[in-house]
Amino acid sequence: MKRLDAANDNEAGKQIARTRQIWQPRIGRDITDEDARQIMHNVTGFFGVLTEWSRAESLAVANDAAAPANEGEVRHDR
Secondary structure, eight states, X not given: OHXXXXXXXXXXXXXXXXXXXXXXXXXXXXXXXXXXXXXXXXXXXXXHHHXXXXXXXXXXXXXXXXXXXXXXXXXXXX
16 A cells, blocks of 8 residues: 555656746746645645536536427417
């Protein structure tokens, strides 16, 4: 089990290093490992929200296409 944990720690370290490499020039200052973790968390959350919105929009469009026109409306012509 320790070997798997070490592999996960190594991967997390690579992700943090890559995040720092990408974001430090954009932020204009050195960022800590904790800053990098927060950036990764925020970016992941942002794209998660976009994914949820996209799925909800797709479901709404699919439901609109499947529903018969004028469903629930009653027409009274005289």
